[in-house]
Amino acid sequence: MSLAWISKLALAAGLIVLPATGWAQSVNISYLTHWSPETVALLEAAAKDFAKANPDVAITVRAVPFGDLLTTLRSQGGSSDGPTIGGIYDLWLPELARDKLVAPAPEPVAAEVKSAWPAGVVSAASVGGTLYGIPNEIDVYALNYNKELFKEAGIAAPPKTWAEFKEAAAKLTNKDKGQQGFGMINSWAAGVVHPFASLLVSNGGNLVKDGKPALDSPQAGETFALYEDLIKSGASNPAMATADANTTGPFLDNFVSGKTGMIIMANWWESALKSGMGDKFANVATAPIPVGPSGDKPHSISYSWMTVVNAKAGEAEQKAAWEFLAWLNSPKSGKNGASAMSDILMSMGILPSRNSDIEAHKDKLGSEFLSGYVSVLADARPFPVVPGGQEFSESLQQTLEALQYGQVSAKDAQANAQADATSILERAAK
Amino acid sequence: MLAPAVTLIGVFVLLPMLLTVWLSFQDWSTQTPFSDAGFIGLGNFREIFGPTSVGRDFKTALLNTAIYTTLSVILILPLSVVFGLLVYQREVAGGTTLRTVLFSTYMVPMIAVALVWSKLYSPSEGPLNQLLGLVGIGPQPWLSSPRSALVSIVFLNVWQQVGYFTVLAIAGLTQIPGSLYEAATLDGANRREQFRFITLPLLRRTLLFSAVIAIINAVQVFEPVALITQGGPVGSTNVLTYHIRRVGIERAQGGLGSAMAVMLMLSLIVCVSALFAFVNRKDSSE
Known part of the structure; x- marks a missing residue:
């Protein structure tokens, strides 16, 4: 058989096999x-x-x-x-x-x-x-607290209202030990905004209502004022609040090392707490979000x-x-x-x-840690999913961080947050 | 024959730059084809300099970048000359080792630098605060405070880059004829006078080159911000490259991101041109 014939046969065989190889x-x-x-x-x-x-x-x-x-x-x-x-x-x-x-x-x-x-x-x-x-x-947010620190501070039960929450935060604060009562988070949009939003909905407010920002409500004003009170009283220290790109960092380190009494966080950080705390994870308990003066019952953001x-x-x-x-x-x-x-x-x-x-x-x-989250799921409010939502979140993060660091008053923070959110959501809706 | 070089420069350098300039006048999402872009004139520029959160964030990022660049150059250049003088002394034992050690920081990948420095800066367990504690200085917030976070990132940059600029300074020092120092010594000039009247003037060209490179490097800072601070706290480390990435890619606002990139490019051109004009003016006046 000549070389030309061998080539032709090989080509023909290749063409026959091609669809089959495609299948396989x-x-x-x-x-x-x-x-x-x-x-x-x-x-x-x-x-x-x-x-x-x-x-x-x-x-x-x-x-x-x-x-x-x-x-x-x-x-x-x-x-x-x-x-x-x-x-x-x-x-x-x-x-x-x-x-x-x-x-x-x-x-x-x-x-x-x-x-x-x-x-x-x-x-x-x-x-x-x-x-x-x-x-x-x-994911849903709840109050996490350190039972050992609560015991040391003589607090018998987790706070149910904002008044109890502020009182507990003050008792848990010990500047000599570098200990803060309530840990906020910064440098991470969801970490900043979701705990704030959980307190807001537990005070009867909303971030967004009928597609429009609702941060100008009296309930939102009270929530901004709560943050200002916690910062001004020293019960929350923004220098202990930083997060990094992996959503870990000092805010987590301070809670796992027993330097933060309470934090509002989601259930998913159970694994981070367990790996950071080891046996001391047993000290962590979960409770519903404290209810604000204008709220009816504990709500949360999901x-x-x-x-x-x-x-x-x-x-x-x-x-x-x-x-x-x-x-x-x-x-x-x-x-x-x-x-x-x-x-x-x-x-x-x-x-x-x-x-x-x-x-x-x-x-x-039904575990001690997760049951606290499961119990608040029924009354949780979904975080508003709207066009421009991520930019809205990042903008509110900036305002809340400015409030944390005392760069703006609660009143100005509320006005800035509402104005920014309005322009962002309007632009995104176009 | 210049045609191939001109074509390559045109395709790979000028075209993307011109495209960015064109996009800065368009309303365009990065997720859509260029054909979907709509001309809006100066709309994007009005927005980034306007009073809304878009404008406020851009102006903060521009200012942060300017502060970061200025501090980096102010610290890196003198340090590189000092280290260069120390290392260049032939009689100093271990000069080559010192040169290698200095340059090695430049070769360490930023991810490793970021991991180490974020722990060094840790407010509660960080070795830097522990060292300060030994000399009676209280713990510093470093990356956790809007007042010190940007400066902390500058220190990290200086630590990493100073070795490279020291090598440049040494290269400049080798160009200065030894006979000048010998003549100056015979004329009774002390070390300080030799530095002021011989070393510094003759290092001017090297320092100009170093300054331009240091400015360009600093303006392009991205990795430490993305890896350590995410632009926070309160946007205090939100530099322009990181902000453009957030606007242009995360939010897909390509037109706005391009307008910001054009402003960054213009600022860089103005800075570098001003630097050249300053040095040239000084040269011609002498």
């Missing part, structure tokens, strides 16, 4: 998260389990610090080579959906989510009635996270991504009827949001 070719999808290496390892293990039944799908997990997550999604999510799946904070969804960076969930996935998750969580994962993500975690799929990814990648996410969040993937996602979340002390997951983890959710 694996689909590569990537998952972008801000989780720690230990948690990423759990996610990788779940991806391996999925790959057993789906050998044609290869999943890689990539983690970036929380502070870089949105930037990474924005800068890389616009290309087909960007992350196929991203874990996002619900506040970011309206703008990511507006910019067509995230794909709407396929109908079967949307139907499953709508039937298996609470309506409020489904709404936070939707824009204009279209579901964009599979919700996973829900927010959720979800996983979304890159709208620019290829069709095969998007299909594989939704299949993986549907499996990861289904009762089939985890232990004892829980989803693998909820097992991962519970390893960090994060509350899962799927109804069946809450049931499956009932025992652990």
Whole structure:
């Protein structure tokens, strides 16, 4: 056989085999998260389990610090080579959906989510009635306090009202020991704004009402004044409040080392407290947010996270991504009827949001630390998810930090916050 | 033949700059194609210099960048000359080792520097406060106070960059003929006079180059802010590059971000031109 014939046969064979190789070719999808290496390892293990039944799908997990997550999604999510799946904070969804960076969930996935998750969580994962993500975690704020410091200060029970809260903060403050009564946070938008918002809603106020900022209400005025009182009295020291890009830093160090008596924080920091405190974690207790003079009962701020799929990814990648996410969040993937996602979340002390997951983890959710969070969930108010929400949050952060450092009075802080929020939300709504 | 070089410069240098200038006059989201941009004239510039939070944050970031740059240059240049003089002395034992040690800080990746310095600055457990405590000085807030956070980042920058500028200073010192010092010594000039009338004037060109590079490096500061302070507290370390990233990428406000980048570029051009004009004027008056 001549060389020419051999070449022709080889070419023909190649053309016949090509479609078959296309079929056998694996689909590569990537998952972008801000989780720690230990948690990423759990996610990788779940991806391996999925790959057993789906050998044609290869999943890689990539983690970036929380502070870089949105930037990474924005800068890389616009290309087909960007992350196929991203874990996002619900506040970011309206703008990511507006910019067509995230794909709407396929109908079967949307139907499953709508039937298996609470309506409020489904709404936070939707824009204009279209579901964009599979919700996973829900976070809520509560008062964390150090029982040992309470005992030393002669405080018998956690404060229920703002008056008791201020009194406890004063008793817990000991400047000689470098100890503050109440720990605020700065240099991290959500860390600054969410505790303030929790106190505000427990005082009968709102950040945003009917799509418009409501920081000019008397209830908001009282909340700004509470912050001013705590700072002026020395019960809260802003120099002990700094956070870094990984949402850790001095504010956390001061609480774990027993230099902060109380802090308002979310359930997810259970893992950070445990690793920082070791056996002393038993000193930490949880209580509802103290009620303000204009409030009716303790409320809290809640927010959720979800996983979304890159709208620019290829069709095969998007299909594989939704299949993986549907499996990861289904009762089939985890232990004892829980989803693998909820097992991962519970390893960090994060509350899962799927109804069946809450049931499956009932025992652990009843732990001393987490039960305090579960108990306030029913009366929690979702953080407003509106276009411009992230910028609004960052602007309020600046104002609250200026108040923390005594650069503005409570009255001016309130006026600035309302004016800034109005211009930001109006611009974003255009 | 200049054509290939001109083409390369045009494509890789001028085009992105011109594009940034064009975008600064547009209402444009970074998540949409350039074709979606809409001309709004000076709207973005009015916004960044206006009274709203956009304007306030931009002006704060511009001021922070100016303070950071000025302090960095003021500290780095004299220190580099002092270290250069110390290390350049041939009779000093271990001069080469000292030079290597000084330069090594420049080679350490910023992530490692940030990790170490954020712990050094820790208000409660930081070694810096512990050292100050030994000499009876109370704990300093460092990165935790809006009054000291930016200066703390400047110290970190000086620590990292001074070795590089010392090498530049040494290169300048080697260009000064030894005969000048010998003649000055014979004429009875002491060390201080030799430094003032020989070393400093003849180092002027080196110092000008160092100043320009130090300004450019300082204006582009990003990593320590992103890694350690996130622009806080109260925006006291929010420098322009970090702010442009937040506006242009996180919030996808490409037009506003481009207007800020254009202002940064203009400020840099004005500063460097003023520096050259100052030195040239001094040269021609002598």
